[in-house]
Amino acid sequence: MLMFLWKILIFLLLLHKIISYNLNLDIFNLISIFMKRIFSILVGVGCTLAAFAVAPISENQTPRMLNTPSWDGFDVECYREMDFVKPGAKTHLIGKLDGYDPLLEYSVVEIYSYDHLNEKRNVEVAELDSAGNFVVDLPLPHPQTVTLIFGRHYRKVFLMPEDTLKYTTSTTLRDPNDYSRAIYSKFEGGDAADVNIACEFMCDSLNRYKRRYAVVNDPDSMLVINAKIKAAFHDAVDYLNRTIPTFDMSQWAKDVTFSRCAADVYLPIVDMDYYYRELKYNFEDRDGMTIRIPNPEYRPLDYSKYFNDRKDYLAYIYDNPLILCGDNLIISRIVNGSMFYLHRAIAAGGNVLEIVNGEFRLKSETILKDGESRLQKLMELDERCERNFGIGNCFMSQLAMTYGVVPGFKNIPEFSKEMLDYCKMGASVILSEISYKGLAASVIDGVSDIAVGLALKEARQKADSESRTISDVSDVLAEIISPYKGKVILVDVWNTGCGPCLSGMLDQKGFIKEYADSPLQVIYVAEERYKEPCERWIEENEIAGEHVYLTQDAYAHLSADFNITGIPFGIVINKDGEIVSSGHPFFQIDLVKSLLNK
Structure with a gap:
């Protein structure tokens, strides 16, 4: 198209020159020049169309549209049972890298997924054939956004358990410096395909609401940046509420699309919290070891102001189990962030150390008072979060508590009756605070695994006594x-x-x-x-x-x-x-x- 416009421009300039400076030419010369220009333009248009015919299509898929917009709106109450969690399930991914050359430096695709209920990362490797095709059966206990890495490229793709998705992506980039954005991606399948198509379709529009930010050691500036990002988030939610009803896909697919996109726009708020807390320490090399030392210039951020209106985001982010369908990064930032990291530590039965005047000390919020139980301490934390941030016990706080116990259940070094009793006691504390079925099931499964491990150990010991x-x-x-x-x-x-x-x-x-x-x-x-x-x-x-x-x-x-x-x-x-x-x-x-x- 640019070539065609360029030809038109040249023609107009030439015609202007002829009319302005060569009026003495007769009409036949003018017609001859005019026909030559027309022929040249037609050749240019033909070349342009030929180039488009052999070049990869640069447009992403467009979602199917409804004549009459329809969507009941996002309702988090529909997902409290977490029926979308499928422990032990797999998904079937059929992929193709358009434009793949076997002579490139990579021959495999690495697929990174995450079991958020057990805080466990999984990596699968799929071999590429000479045409860039690959097939993989990926363990997927719940719907989520996985990361595909091949060479320097990476792509984010939404997958669902017990599903098949056909995925084609170009190895040609929209921006040579951005290895995540291909000039096109294609999806075939059911709800997972619809979600991917919708998110790709809205990507550029949502980028208007994503605010660039720089973390500086200045609490006032951080609050100003935070306010701008929050305002943009609300604008993005309005855009999603206008756009998603026009898509012809299921209520579930629309809810997932809304949750993924909302989480993506909200990420900078919790990301800034993470990086600002990193400013609290400097890093020094001492005797070949990197150690953290307090930063004397660090200025504490007033989190009661930074997170003071979280209730506005409760249904979208903090009390929304479909957040598991989004990028792993936002979950990590929230669970380990300023609001809920103490929930995780106390649930685990441990204490948090902090540096005060150059010395390590136990963080006062995690120390149990005389006669105080872990359950009481967790309830106290919920009350404090409700008072300071407008959010108390919610899905993300419960996920933080789950992270405090379940990974430990999965990595017991030695099974014993005492360890089983201790884990049962810890689980009972957590289950008193957990209302989401999927999280409760994860905690119970963790204790069951320990009980099974103990039974196997006892059986093994019995067999050992009879072995030769x-x-x-x-x-x-x-x-x-x-x-x-x-x-x-x-x-x-x-x-x-x-x-x-x-x-x-x-x-x-x-x-x-x-x-x-x-x-x-x-x-x-x-x-x-x-x-x-x-x-x-x-x-x-x-x-x-x-x-x-x-x-x-x-x-x-x-x-x-x-x-x-x-x-x-x-x-x-x-x-x-x-x-x-x-x-x-x-x-x-x-x-x-x-x-x-x-």
Whole structure:
């Protein structure tokens, strides 16, 4: 189009010159020049259209529109049950990178998702074929915006559990300096596709409401910037309320679109809070370590003024479970921000340290008074937030409390009855404050996991008491194989610190399953002093076969008998009890198969 306009301009200038300075030319010359100009313009237009025909389409999809706008408006009460949470679910993503060249420096797409109910990040890697296609089944316990990274590019895409989304994006950028904005993206599917299309469609319009900001060590300036961003947020909400009803998509898709876009515009407010708190400390290198020291020039921000009208944003942000559908960053900023970070700390049963006059001290708000319980302290925090900010107990405060306990439940170093009782007590405190079903279920599941872990440990201990531990050093191999006369035996010596051992045992799972009905016995042998990590790895990876542990002396004798200088080490015994071969187990599988097939 620009080329066409340029041709028109040149033609007009030439025509002006002819009329102004060459009036002595006859009419035939004028017509000839005029026809040449017309021909040149037509050639230019043809080239332009040809270029557009082969170039990628630069327009994003347009949402389907309704003749009569329809939307009941966003109602957070519809989502208190959090029925959209699907623990253990997956989503199917079929992707294509238009313009991908296999000679580029990347050959995979990394997909980053987040389980917000358990504060756990997940990364999946999908291989690209030569045409830029990729397919991945992604664990997705709840609807959310994931990040796709390929080379220096990254894209934000909304996905839903138990769904399939077809996604095509161009590797050509709108702005060479912005690796997140492709010249076009295409989506095919159900509600997830509709949400992505609507958000892409409104992106440029919403950018008008996003205020640029710089964090400065000046509380007054921060309040002024904050006021401008809040005003822009309300304008953005008005725009969303006018625009979203015109889209032909489900109520759910409209609610998610509203929540994602509102959170995106609101992000700078909590982002500024995060960066301003970072100004409280300076960082110094001391003896090769980076430490934080107080910033003497730091000027505290009056958060009762900064967050004084949060009630206006309660239904949109703070008490809206659909915030989980948006970018992970805003959730992290709010949960760990000035308003709710104490909820998380107290729920976890810990204390928060702060630097006062160059010394670490316990933050007074987290210290339990005599006779005060954690529940009372959390209720006191809710009252303070209600008084100072207009927001008390809400979805985000409950999520902060969930973060205080659930990740700890998932990372218990040692299961015990005492630990289970302690976690049950902590869970009961949190559940007294939680009203959202999805968050409560996450807490209960965490305690259940500990109970299951304890039961497995007890079962393992019972099994361990019946397992074979060999200490006889007279003939260690004979002791190992004695229960399995008449069978073809593969003895595999291993340890958890040996990578080839572990990969070999995983590879043998298929072989053992294939010959499950044959006279095959695989015996895995390890040192008794490494029994606990070995048993844990065996259980996690469901390794079948007999597991035998040798005392240090017995292991030393077996090593001397077979000159074992490295592991994995295998010994093959035929049905007559004769040693047929010894060496690396990988190279003995075919021999074992031939003995079984005789």
